[in-house]
Amino acid sequence: YQQILAELGLIYSTRVSRKLAITKLGYSYLSGDIGFSELITLQALRYQYPNGQKSTIQSGLKSDLSNNGFKVPDTLITLQLDQGVLFRPTVLVLRILIELNKKGFSPELSTDEIQHFLIPVKRQDEWERCVAVIIKNRLGTEKLDINKFRHSRRNVQDWMKFLSKSDLFQLDNNKILRLKSLDPLFILSCEEIVNVYENKDFWVPSDTSIETRKTWFDFYGNIPDEELIFGEHTEEYVKANYINGLEGDEDVVDSNFTVRLKEFESLDLSNISNLEDIIKSPQELQKLLNNLQKGIQKRKAKHILHEQIVDKLSSKFITQGAKVQLDPSSV
CATH class of the missing domain: 1.10.10 (Arc Repressor Mutant, subunit A)
Known part of the structure; x- marks a missing residue:
């Protein structure tokens, strides 16, 4: 799960780009231009060996290579290129x-x-x-x-x-x-x-540098020219794959929810104790135990974190000129 976004070409691997960078296809998926199973289908068909995501030679493979008299290269990409792997x-x-x-x-x-x-x-x-x-x-x-x-x-x-x-x-x-x-x-x-796809060009790197490996994500994370639709767009299919429906499907998203806003007041978090200190304090611990049936302990941990996030977000937005408001009925 830690690598799936890079594996699917939706983001650049953190091994080649320390800063989070979304590919063109990643943005296309986020905007709803392509559905989930269509994305899986497309990227499964385009996936190839070698590629810029798979570069590390695992210890087991290193041992097998050494035991069979092969020189162990620096990267898996080099090994696959040397062995003519391309499929x-x-x-x-x-x-x-x-x-x-x-x-x-x-x-x-x-x-x-x-x-x-x-x-x-x-x-x-x-x-x-x-x-x-x-x-x-x-x-x-x-x-x-x-x-x-x-x-x-x-x-x-x-x-x-x-x-x-x-x-x-x-x-x-x-x-x-x-x-x-x-x-x-x-x-x-x-x-x-x-x-x-048997006749499409492959990504063939000139070397195994970080910059060259980035070109894999340019290649694999690009938006292809071919049609992206692989399945029949029934109503059930659209609901399962498109958060916002398809373009022109005005009835797919239906909401009767009403947002009611009131002025947001900055929170005073100065009296909120560190959770670890609460557990260490006998008085506070006893208080928590006495109220455990009411769910105080569980709610306190989540509530503090939530309030800290809300306060930091609101402060950030306010400093950039935004007007921050609160709807008590919303998440």
Whole structure:
């Protein structure tokens, strides 16, 4: 959760920009120009390896490289470039599901199949080999080695959950990733999407400097030229994805709430004690215990923090020339 905004290209990673910086796509999402599942779908399709967010080589990988006689580079980006890694994992998954369907097999992938057959992939055009070995495995009786690429299983499961939030896939029992629909028109649309993204340019860095890694967020967090709509905009879909509805949907947001304002008076916080000191004081502690049933302790902690926030915000706004007012009925 700490990295998800950078992972999705909505903000620049704090590793490359200490100051919070929102990308163009991040602003587009905040303004309601793109819905949630559409955002997930778009960024899943655009996500690639290498990228400027994934730069650290984990200790386990370092050990594996050293034990197998490889020189350990400074960054994961360098390693992937040296090894010729260049592919979009979601596009690879979607292509494989489409091709399995064409060949009469269920358009689905299990955790085991992704772990064994997709993890070794380094380039986008290796999908044909993946389809062949998956079919061969399904037709055979040999069980998959549970320890093969075992280190990647958690990442595989996370990716499957991530893809299930898009408009293209569904996840059954947290084990089987399927196409969202088997309708021929839907599958045709998926194939058109795959054809587009298989031919899109990749982000290929010239070096691994901070400035170059920033260009990943310029690239991935930019607003694309292609259509952003992947799902049918039913009323239920709009409610689930768009906070403010779609442009022209005047009835989506309906509120009868009335704001009643009165003059705001600055708060006197000089007598508010530090919560830690309250707990240390026997007198105050006894007072708190005596009133525990009434919820005094719980409310006091939250109320103090709330009042401090309100006071600081109001002071900041007033110094900038704003008129601060209060509506007691509002949050």
